[in-house]
Amino acid sequence: MTRAALFDVDGTLVDTNYLHVVSWWEAFRQAGHTVPTTAVHQAIGLGSGDLVEHLLGPDRDREQDARISAVHSALYATYFERLAPLEGAADLLRTLSARGWTVVLATSATGFELTSLRAALGADDAIADTASADDVDEGKPAPEPIRHAMELAGASSGETVYVGDSVWDMKAATSASVAAVGLLSGGIPRADLERAGAVEVYSGPADLLSRLDTGVIARIGAAA
Structure with missing residues (x-):
């Protein structure tokens, strides 16, 4: 039995969400739009085109x-050399890999941005593959990114868990019939993640790492 652990990156493994918020806020301002930072924050996790559509409308x-x-x-690229992983993120990926899980990143990041995120994370030895926004026609909250990541891992929905920090992550995983685990490290409230489909919510990667022997990850692992 293959066990796949799929991960969002921004706000889930690397501490970038508020950097994105400021960069988007300024980009909108320069284009003549006043978009509240709270609205931008709630949209983080969508691909660029979907985020603009969501915030500015049709x-x-x-x-x-x-x-x-x-x-x-x-603007966001100016932070690349200073990106920092969230506490426990690399150890979480390495621990899952050592336990026989296939770890795949499912992210909207591409190109040098993705390269910078992986460099900040510093856990390439534990990552089997990456599903990026370039690989699918529709981004989160559509299920396509999750399904593509599952294909890369060679796992079924019942053998897969997806870890993310946004409501879009939870909706995408739920639409793909995958167990969705939410992290509060991206700044989205627990209640919002649960309403979007999270079956469990942890404070961040370190908290999830400390409780790998309980919850949905333990149950999927025990079925292997």
């Missing part, structure tokens, strides 16, 4: 979309 000037996304990317 009646926006779509000719601005590419420029807004480009400004966000440029």
